[in-house]
Amino acid sequence: MATKKLELFGVEEQEVAAIASALSHPARIAILKFLAQKNDCICGDLVAELPLAQSTVSQHLKELKKVGLIKGEIEGVKTCYCINWITIDKVIKIFSFLFEDLRVSHKNSCC
Amino acid sequence: MATKKLELFGVEEQEVAAIASALSHPARIAILKFLAQKNDCICGDLVAELPLAQSTVSQHLKELKKVGLIKGEIEGVKTCYCINWITIDKVIKIFSFLFEDLRVSHKNSCC
DNA sequence: AAATATTATCGTATAATTACGATTAATTGA
DNA sequence: TCAATTAATCGTAATTATACGATAATATTT
Numbered sequence: 001m002a003t004k005k006l007e008l009f010g011v012e013e014q015e016v017a018a019i020a021s022a023l024s025h026p027a028r029i030a031i032l033k034f035l036a037q038k039n040d041c042i043c044g045d046l047v048a049e050l051p052l053a054q055s056t057v058s059q060h061l062k063e064l065k066k067v068g069l070i071k072g073e074i075e076g077v078k079t080c081y082c083i084n085w086i087t088i089d090k091v092i093k094i095f096s097f098l099f100e101d102l103r104v105s106h107k108n109s110c111c
Numbered sequence: 112m113a114t115k116k117l118e119l120f121g122v123e124e125q126e127v128a129a130i131a132s133a134l135s136h137p138a139r140i141a142i143l144k145f146l147a148q149k150n151d152c153i154c155g156d157l158v159a160e161l162p163l164a165q166s167t168v169s170q171h172l173k174e175l176k177k178v179g180l181i182k183g184e185i186e187g188v189k190t191c192y193c194i195n196w197i198t199i200d201k202v203i204k205i206f207s208f209l210f211e212d213l214r215v216s217h218k219n220s221c222c
Numbered sequence: 223a224a225a226t227a228t229t230a231t232c233g234t235a236t237a238a239t240t241a242c243g244a245t246t247a248a249t250t251g252a
Numbered sequence: 253t254c255a256a257t258t259a260a261t262c263g264t265a266a267t268t269a270t271a272c273g274a275t276a277a278t279a280t281t282t
Binding site: 002003004025027052053054055056059060063074076077078 | 264278279280
């Protein structure tokens, strides 16, 4: 009964919502900030930094990787994570477009 | 066991996450776009526009109102909704700050 | 080869989200 | 007053998200 009806909406709406979902947990924002600061780091560094279990951190990393906000490169037994700046740029553009779109269509409706 | 540990993170992380949560469903993006286009409208207009039941639309409106992205003014038996542009401005600033912050701390870590 | 280190995945429990129909509350119109 | 309109809320079901411990998988070190 409560199946998400995501597919009934436009592609832009879905895209914005998907990005927003990835950013909708403070742990994931913290991960992005930490990665930006350190340039890159391994999972263990994040586990040491965050008040969460290793498996939980791993789950959040997976979520960020899913939308391409971060990249993970396996280096032997470790995995080196870093921000995917290309996606960050894309995200900035998508949000800018949304907010600009809101403003423009609002202006057009007013006179 | 799976209680959200939101409070264990910084205020900025929590703030960004809360806004992102409000934007994390395509129906709510669609509502914002529709409101911007029409300037304002009543709940019933949105129900006619979206592929969702009246109670579900009402729930999404509540979610958007919670973070202040929209305002609802009761006019007799109807409720007139419109976008709160002040909050939109604030949201733009918060996102801009986040992405700029990521970039700046990244630059600082690299040389 | 055996022990260690690191991370992903599995299983599971709890909580939050999404959705709907039914009901309630409040105002307007007949 | 009574019916109709409108929207919020309640109750409920299903799905998704969050979190953890345990385990598995892989590579490194001894």
